[in-house]
Amino acid sequence: MYANEATNRGPLAQAPRPAFEARDDIGIEELREHVRVGRRKVAAGQHVYRAGQPFHALFLVNFGCLKTSELADDGREQVTGFRMRGDLLGVESIGLARYACDVVALEDSEVWELPYPPMLTACLRVPALQARLTESLAAEIRRDRQWMLTLGTLGAESRVAAFLLDLADRHARIGLDPNRFVLRMCRIDMANYLALKHETVSRVLSHLADRGFIDVRRRDVTILDADALARAASDQAAVH
Numbered sequence: 001m002y003a004n005e006a007t008n009r010g011p012l013a014q015a016p017r018p019a020f021e022a023r024d025d026i027g028i029e030e031l032r033e034h035v036r037v038g039r040r041k042v043a044a045g046q047h048v049y050r051a052g053q054p055f056h057a058l059f060l061v062n063f064g065c066l067k068t069s070e071l072a073d074d075g076r077e078q079v080t081g082f083r084m085r086g087d088l089l090g091v092e093s094i095g096l097a098r099y100a101c102d103v104v105a106l107e108d109s110e111v112w113e114l115p116y117p118p119m120l121t122a123c124l125r126v127p128a129l130q131a132r133l134t135e136s137l138a139a140e141i142r143r144d145r146q147w148m149l150t151l152g153t154l155g156a157e158s159r160v161a162a163f164l165l166d167l168a169d170r171h172a173r174i175g176l177d178p179n180r181f182v183l184r185m186c187r188i189d190m191a192n193y194l195a196l197k198h199e200t201v202s203r204v205l206s207h208l209a210d211r212g213f214i215d216v217r218r219r220d221v222t223i224l225d226a227d228a229l230a231r232a233a234s235d236q237a238a239v240h
Helices: 028-032 116-125 127-153 156-173 187-194 198-210 226-234
Strands: 038-042 047-049 057-063 066-071 077-083 102-105 109-115 180-182 214-217 220-223
Touching: 038 047, 057 116, 077 187, 109 116, 116 127, 127 156, 156 180, 156 187, 156 198, 156 220, 156 226, 187 198, 198 214
Parallel strands: none
Antiparallel strands: 038 109, 047 102, 057 109, 066 077, 066 102, 180 220, 214 220
16 A cells, blocks of 8 residues: 555554556556556445455555445444555455455545556566565555554544554645645544544544644534644543
């Protein structure tokens, strides 16, 4: 998905850079020379793929926001991530016969389909491509590990603050305003991802706004004091 590095804006590793960019050693245009890339529109609410479908391709997000989720043993949905431009979808299913999770668009989006067998062949021919994919896989592992640590050690306010800072960093990485963005996910999905009740998420957002750290108007978020938000993200208070 990305390449990670440390940050001083909270407990999370800084949002890694998108998987393929024009400035990379190998970008999407060079990738097209080796792999037949299929462009696919995904309307809000539609799936890119579902868990259990045969694994055949990776998908690169060109624009939009998508949610990844799995079913827990008791049948409940567990949100595992929110993907934006430059993210690779499907890396969690490499080595499996079938996709391991669901991916659904939270808004009208576009993904580029990268057939997996040709990708493997291209990696043998283009070392830079192989290195880039390996970097993306490693970043995915680091990111998941960091979130597990975050969810296991931080309180509710810190989790929400860290989540907002992570979104800010990710927006900055793709050339968007890091201090003003739209939450494409609903409060319930956000709470699910952060292992909190949605009422708690709403209360924390209001509390952060009351303290002057952010401004929230429905799903529109403006970060007013990033340093204060980072301090809130580092506070290991108990979940409430």
